[in-house]
Structures are given as structure tokens and as C-alpha cells.
Amino acid sequence: MPDNDNTNWTMEIRSRSGWFDINLSELWRYRDLILLFVRRDFVAYYKQTILGPLWFLLQPLFTTVVFTIIFSRIAQIPTDGLPPFLFYMSGTVAWTYFASCMTQTSNTFITNAGIFGKVYFPRLVVPIAVVISNLIAFAIQFGLFLAFLCYFYLTGADIHPNGWLLLVPLLLVQMAALGLGMGILISSMTTKYRDLAFALGFGVQLWMYATPIVYPLSQIPAQWQWLFALNPMTAIIETFRYAFLGSGAIQLWMLGVSFAMTILILAVGIVLFSRVEKTFMDTI
Amino acid sequence: MSDVVIRVENLCKEYRLGTISHGTLYRDIQSGWAKLRGTEDPNARIGAVNREQLNNTNDRFCALKDVSFDVRQGEIVGIIGRNGAGKSTLLKIISRVTAPTSGTIKIKGRVASLLEVGTGFHPELTGRENIFLNGAILGMHKGEIEQKFDEIVAFSEIDKFIDTPVKRYSSGMYVRLAFAVAAHLDPEILVVDEVLAVGDAQFQKKCMGKMGDVAKEGRTVVFVSHQMGSIAQLCKSAILLKEGRIIRKGLASDIIIQYINDMVGNSQGFKVALSGNKDIAIMKAEAINEDGNPVSLFTHTQPITIAITCRINKWIRGAEIRIFVRDSRRNVFTTDTEIVIDTNCKPEMVVAKAVIPGNFLRPEIYFLTLVTYIPNQLTIDLIQDALSIKIIDGGSKYAASEGVDYGCVFVDCAWTIEPASTNK
Incomplete structure (x- = not known):
């Protein structure tokens, strides 16, 4: 065939391409779609519930109350000298954001098979939209936390918000990245291994208990702290709590490890995701 | 090039x-x-x-096996083939829903594909919100949609309900809105599956017109349909697929004739290879002549018995079998019968027979689509163009002037001519 391929093809569709064929510029082109998905999720969520946004407030409130009763009153786990209610709420609010990002992105392929089977757009749009719409719920819960923080502060509780607060936006981005990374990693694997979806439910539970949410990191013996540092959520939760409440056992190197782990998980997730997205329609 | x-x-x-x-x-x-x-x-x-x-x-x-072809700028290409010929797979690969096993497709320009209307519509959102969402899914920017918003609403004819959630729409309104968004896409290349088979006749006409306009503006359309009529109307060139290979490509009118002849030539009836797992699965269909033999060629005087073998895996009250009989342009007639529930209700094979009387259908090639369904509820099994039959003129008075369109059926209209009564 006389090949005069000097014409400028805008796109070439071939079988599997390399491992690192990730088209970020295309994702940017679809930014409107990301925002519309966020809007859709949000509107649809409200229209289907009676209490609407109130749910976002009730959930962390009840969890915190339950944690306070069980872990502080009954089990008598110390809270670094902080008011237990604030201690648990700070952990719960942050953890909830991460966990919902992860669980809701983890079934991307399966829940969206209908749309994905009919039209092409960069598949990453969907999990990114999920992470952003969860940010709205986080903002509401965070507002609740701030309200309690102010109340405790004004009534003279022993809490010291400090300069680490500047790190909070970064922590938020990191949680989003980690939740997204884990979520798409799992969603890529569930197209092949359906049983992972079942494991996820209690996996999240176990992970929560492996993270200093119902206990402070200072309770962990020093020789085991390195193990906890490998869990990227440890440093995030501890730093988050330290920034607002001014007590905890966070060290900078832990934050560094956590950061590196997050980047690694996100990178592996994106690579695997973009590999699966091309052919998953045939296997699902 | x-x-x-x-x-x-x-x-x-x-x-x-x-x-x-x-x-x-x-x-x-x-x-x-x-x-x-x-x-x-x-x-x-x-x-x-x-x-x-x-x-x-x-x-x-x-x-798909070793398929190669070129489409030029501004061409409307029809892709024709029987069920399972690979048409839909080809469209899916062009629209990047799935990747090919080997080979490449090179594309110049923006592609928009319409494999379904209303992809991503959310029932809770209003018509307005869905226009934006669906438009964005199909690859439009927000600015573009805003610019065309009024046009889209006008085209869909639902301006009064634009701020109502689409879950309250009738199915016709839903489809009209969905198609309106799709029709206002501005891609260089438009890939369309049989989405025109929806909506009322008037709206279909409007859609066809819109597709024609798209091509006049110099854009390229790849179009898959079972309706030879729409292919003939829209496309100048066509590609005939059979069992994953390209049999022929060329002028649409030639390809349609070959396809029709092919279907009649090798169609001794339809038989599924797979074991039907639908509740009421159509397993086999044959056109039988007066001698009891399955054939595909009849003279216009012969009655035609259509025998459909179904496996009934589940007896469903009110289920019906329907036959759509159509020629290359449109449906000629449909006929259906209810499946009366058997008392023992065990899975069973049944043969349903319908007789199309002689001296009824005009000489033409007809395609029979078979459906088992529950009226107004759901389609259980559907075999597009399961059978094709050719009716040749067995000596009617119209035989001499073959090719003139005398309508689709012979009707004995009981003519009488009497002297007009004078006292009126």
C-alpha cells in the first residue's frame, strides 16, 4: 500500500499501547464534563433523600458520639490529653473523606459499564468527579468540626491550633490523591477479579483500625512506629489532628514517607487504569 | 490522498x-x-x-478479520451486513469504546459517536441539565452547548418542559431531546448506529434530514443500519460485511442489491447456533411452501407458511410472537399471536406457524424480523431479518411492467361497475 502518511492524523487507534500511554491533555479537554458529573452526583443525591445535606452532618456526629462512648468512656483509651470528642471527630471527618473517595471510585468500571459501552471519553473523568463531589460532603463535615472546635476553644479546652494548619490544604489533596489512587487500582482489578469488591468492605474497616483514629499514635511503642509510618493515612490523620488541636506524635519523616507512598499508589493506579480502560468492555 | x-x-x-x-x-x-x-x-x-x-x-x-478501508472527507458511508457480521464491533472500535486486537485506525478530525441516544441521561436532572451533561459526554464544551442551546431546544420541540426532570417525560420526548443534543454535535466525523429507529415518523424524517445536512456541510458520516431504505436514501457508498470480512465496498445502490440477493440466495432459514437462554427464545425459523419444503423463493400466488421454533424456558402470561414483514424500504405489515399458557408449564419447544396467503404480497424481496415480547412491556427475544423471502411474479397482469411501483400488496377490492342510477 503506498503509504503517504505525512498527513496529520489527529488520532490513531491501535491495540494495546505501552504502559505509559496516559493522555492528560485529553483529560483537561473534558474538564467541563468533570464538573457536570460533580453537579449531577450532587443534585441526584439531594433529590433522592429526604434529609438531604443533613445526612452529611449526622453521619460524623453519630460516629463521633459512638467512638467517644466506646473507646474513651468504656475502653478508656487516652487521647493525648485532648477532649475525646474533638479527637475522634477530627479523625472521623478526615477518614470519611478518604474512605468514601476510595470506595466510590473502586467500582468505576462496573457501575458505569452502561455509559462506557456506548461512548468514549477519558475514563478517568468519572473517578476524578467522584473525588471532587466528595469534597462537598467533606466541606460540610469540616464545617461541623470547625464549629465544635470553636466551641471547645472558647470554653477553654486545652487545644492549640498552630502553624501546621498551612499544611491542611496539602493534606486534603493528598487524601484525594490517595483515595483516587487506591480506588482506581481496585476498580482496574475488579474487572478481572470480582471477589475484590467483597474484600473492600471490610478492608476499609480494617484499614481504619490500622490508622490512628480511635487511638493516638503516641500509644504505639516506638519500635513499631515505622510500621505505622508505612500506612500513608497515619501521617495524614496525625498531622491533621496536630494542626488543629496541637497535640500528637507526628514527625516530618513520616509525612515524607506518606507523601511518597501516595505518589506511588496514584501512579500505579493511573497506569493500571489506563491499561484496563481500553479493553475492559470485552471482559465485563 | x-x-x-x-x-x-x-x-x-x-x-x-x-x-x-x-x-x-x-x-x-x-x-x-x-x-x-x-x-x-x-x-x-x-x-x-x-x-x-x-x-x-x-x-x-x-x-472482525483483516478489515481495511478508507473513508474520504464528506462521504456518507453505510455499513451493511447481517446479524453478527461485525458492524457493531467496527463502530465500537471507531468510537474507541473498545480496542482492536490488531491493526490500526487513523482518524483525522474530531469523532462523535452515537451508538445510543441519551447516553448518560439522568432521570432526576431537568431537560436543561441533561442537555449539558449529555453534550459534554459526547465531547462538547460548555461554551459550545450554550451557543447551541436554543437550537437544541427548538429541534426537540419540548421547550415547555425544559426545566422538568426527564423522569417525567414521555419516552417520545426523551428520545427527541436526546437526539436533538446528538444532532447538534459539530464533529468532523459522525459515527451513527441504528438510532433512527426511534421516535415517531415525523421526527424520524427530521432526523434523516439533519443527517443529510451534516454531510452537505462537508462532514463525514459512518452509518450502520438494517433499514436498506435509510441507507439508500442517505449514503452514496457502502461497505458490505459478512462474518467479519469486507465482501465488497462501492456504490451504495450496488451494495444493497448484492446484500439483498445474498440474503435470499443463502437463506434457507434461520437457526441459532447457541442454545437460547432467553425466556422465550427463537431457535429456528423457516418459510415453507405448499409442499412442506423450506424454501426462500415463492410465486405471488403461493401461500407462505412461516414456521418459528421457540424454546419456552419460562411460560409468561400474555407473551406474544410477532413477525414484522418488510421490504427494502419499510415495514409492509406485522402479524402476531399470543402464546397460550400450557397447563404443565414445563420448558418446551414449540412451533408457531403463520400463513401469509397467496395473491397478497407483490413480487419483491421481503425480510422477516421475529420478536417474542410482552406487549407494551418488554422484548424477550429479537432476531432482525431472521428470514428473507423473494416473491416472483407468477403471472400477474402487472408482470409485463416490472419495476413500476404498484404498491406492496394485491387486494381484491370487489370492484363493480354498474349503470349510475338516474334518480339521484
Whole structure:
């Protein structure tokens, strides 16, 4: 065939391409779609519930109350000298954001098979939209936390918000990245291994208990702290709590490890995701 | 050659039938562990030496084999073929829903594909919100949609309900809105599956007109349809697919004739290879002449018996079998019957027979689409163009002037001519 391929093809569709064929510029082109998905999720969520946004407030409130009763009153786990209610709420609010990002992105392929089977757009749009719409719920819960923080502060509780607060936006981005990374990693694997979806439910539970949410990191013996540092959520939760409440056992190197782990998980997730997205329609 | 906008080269798509991998993590780990220790894979088929050999068994299915063609700028190309010829697979690959097994497609320009109308519509959102969402899914920017918003609303004819959630729309309104968004896409290349088969007749006409306009503006359209009428109307060139290969490409009118002749030539009836697992599965269909033989050629005086074998896996109250009879342009008539529930309700094979009387259908080629369904509820099984029959003139008075359109059926209208009564 006389090949005069000097014409400028805008796109070439071939079988599997390399491992690192990730088209970020295309994702940017679809930014409107990301925002519309966020809007859709949000509107649809409200229209289907009676209490609407109130749910976002009730959930962390009840969890915190339950944690306070069980872990502080009954089990008598110390809270670094902080008011237990604030201690648990700070952990719960942050953890909830991460966990919902992860669980809701983890079934991307399966829940969206209908749309994905009919039209092409960069598949990453969907999990990114999920992470952003969860940010709205986080903002509401965070507002609740701030309200309690102010109340405790004004009534003279022993809490010291400090300069680490500047790190909070970064922590938020990191949680989003980690939740997204884990979520798409799992969603890529569930197209092949359906049983992972079942494991996820209690996996999240176990992970929560492996993270200093119902206990402070200072309770962990020093020789085991390195193990906890490998869990990227440890440093995030501890730093988050330290920034607002001014007590905890966070060290900078832990934050560094956590950061590196997050980047690694996100990178592996994106690579695997973009590999699966091309052919998953045939296997699902 | 600079005006080629789609170049398909040696495209193959292979599906593996049955399970793709072992399906569970446990067994994959088990296999991996066995491989590591050098023992036999507990999950391998007995006798298979390695994966290659496993793959060479006939559990593979090629939906497309070595397909190559070019589409030029501004062309409307129709893709024709029977069920399972690979049309939909081809469209899916062009629209990037799935990747090919080998081969490449090079595309110049923005592609928008319409494999379905209303993809991503959310019932809770209003018409306005859905226009934006659906538009964005199809690849439009927000600005573009805003610019065309009024046009889209006008085209869909639902301006009064634009701020109502679409879950309150009638199905007609829903489809009109969905198509309106799609019709206002501005891609250089438009890929369309049989979405025109929806909506009322007037709206269909409007859609066809819109597709024609798209091409007049110099854009390219790739169009798949079972309706030869729409292909003939819209497309100048066509590609005929059969069992995953291109049989012929060329002028649409020539290809349509070949397709129709092909279908009649090798159609001794329809038979599914797979075991029907639908509740009421159509397994076999034949056109039988007066002598009881399955044939596809009849004279216009012969009655035609259509025998449909169904496997009834579940007896459903109110289920019906329907036959759509159509010629190359439109449906000529439909006929249906209710499946009366058997008392023992056990799975069973049944044969339904319908007789099309002689001296009824005009000489033409007809395609029979078979459906089992529950009226106004759901389609249980659908076989597009399951049968084709050719009716030749067995000596009617119109035979001499063949090719003139005298209508679709012979009707004995009981003419009388009497002297007009004078006292009126």
C-alpha cells in the first residue's frame, strides 16, 4: 500500500499501547464534563433523600458520639490529653473523606459499564468527579468540626491550633490523591477479579483500625512506629489532628514517607487504569 | 490522498468465548504458584501444554478479520451486513469504546459517536441539565452547548418542559431531546448506529434530514443500519460485511442489491447456533411452501407458511410472537399471536406457524424480523431479518411492467361497475 502518511492524523487507534500511554491533555479537554458529573452526583443525591445535606452532618456526629462512648468512656483509651470528642471527630471527618473517595471510585468500571459501552471519553473523568463531589460532603463535615472546635476553644479546652494548619490544604489533596489512587487500582482489578469488591468492605474497616483514629499514635511503642509510618493515612490523620488541636506524635519523616507512598499508589493506579480502560468492555 | 479522514488498516477483533481468565484471584494465584514451582497448573485444561495451545482451541471468535478501508472527507458511508457480521464491533472500535486486537485506525478530525441516544441521561436532572451533561459526554464544551442551546431546544420541540426532570417525560420526548443534543454535535466525523429507529415518523424524517445536512456541510458520516431504505436514501457508498470480512465496498445502490440477493440466495432459514437462554427464545425459523419444503423463493400466488421454533424456558402470561414483514424500504405489515399458557408449564419447544396467503404480497424481496415480547412491556427475544423471502411474479397482469411501483400488496377490492342510477 503506498503509504503517504505525512498527513496529520489527529488520532490513531491501535491495540494495546505501552504502559505509559496516559493522555492528560485529553483529560483537561473534558474538564467541563468533570464538573457536570460533580453537579449531577450532587443534585441526584439531594433529590433522592429526604434529609438531604443533613445526612452529611449526622453521619460524623453519630460516629463521633459512638467512638467517644466506646473507646474513651468504656475502653478508656487516652487521647493525648485532648477532649475525646474533638479527637475522634477530627479523625472521623478526615477518614470519611478518604474512605468514601476510595470506595466510590473502586467500582468505576462496573457501575458505569452502561455509559462506557456506548461512548468514549477519558475514563478517568468519572473517578476524578467522584473525588471532587466528595469534597462537598467533606466541606460540610469540616464545617461541623470547625464549629465544635470553636466551641471547645472558647470554653477553654486545652487545644492549640498552630502553624501546621498551612499544611491542611496539602493534606486534603493528598487524601484525594490517595483515595483516587487506591480506588482506581481496585476498580482496574475488579474487572478481572470480582471477589475484590467483597474484600473492600471490610478492608476499609480494617484499614481504619490500622490508622490512628480511635487511638493516638503516641500509644504505639516506638519500635513499631515505622510500621505505622508505612500506612500513608497515619501521617495524614496525625498531622491533621496536630494542626488543629496541637497535640500528637507526628514527625516530618513520616509525612515524607506518606507523601511518597501516595505518589506511588496514584501512579500505579493511573497506569493500571489506563491499561484496563481500553479493553475492559470485552471482559465485563 | 489527503482527503482521507478515516483509514482502517488490517483491523482484527477477537473475542474469547467463555471465561477470559480464571476469574478469581485465588485461582490466578494458584496457577502462578504452580508455575513458579514448576508443577502442573491445577487450573489448566488436561493435556494442554501451555497457554498458546490453550488459546488455539476454538473458543475464540473473530468478530472482525483483516478489515481495511478508507473513508474520504464528506462521504456518507453505510455499513451493511447481517446479524453478527461485525458492524457493531467496527463502530465500537471507531468510537474507541473498545480496542482492536490488531491493526490500526487513523482518524483525522474530531469523532462523535452515537451508538445510543441519551447516553448518560439522568432521570432526576431537568431537560436543561441533561442537555449539558449529555453534550459534554459526547465531547462538547460548555461554551459550545450554550451557543447551541436554543437550537437544541427548538429541534426537540419540548421547550415547555425544559426545566422538568426527564423522569417525567414521555419516552417520545426523551428520545427527541436526546437526539436533538446528538444532532447538534459539530464533529468532523459522525459515527451513527441504528438510532433512527426511534421516535415517531415525523421526527424520524427530521432526523434523516439533519443527517443529510451534516454531510452537505462537508462532514463525514459512518452509518450502520438494517433499514436498506435509510441507507439508500442517505449514503452514496457502502461497505458490505459478512462474518467479519469486507465482501465488497462501492456504490451504495450496488451494495444493497448484492446484500439483498445474498440474503435470499443463502437463506434457507434461520437457526441459532447457541442454545437460547432467553425466556422465550427463537431457535429456528423457516418459510415453507405448499409442499412442506423450506424454501426462500415463492410465486405471488403461493401461500407462505412461516414456521418459528421457540424454546419456552419460562411460560409468561400474555407473551406474544410477532413477525414484522418488510421490504427494502419499510415495514409492509406485522402479524402476531399470543402464546397460550400450557397447563404443565414445563420448558418446551414449540412451533408457531403463520400463513401469509397467496395473491397478497407483490413480487419483491421481503425480510422477516421475529420478536417474542410482552406487549407494551418488554422484548424477550429479537432476531432482525431472521428470514428473507423473494416473491416472483407468477403471472400477474402487472408482470409485463416490472419495476413500476404498484404498491406492496394485491387486494381484491370487489370492484363493480354498474349503470349510475338516474334518480339521484
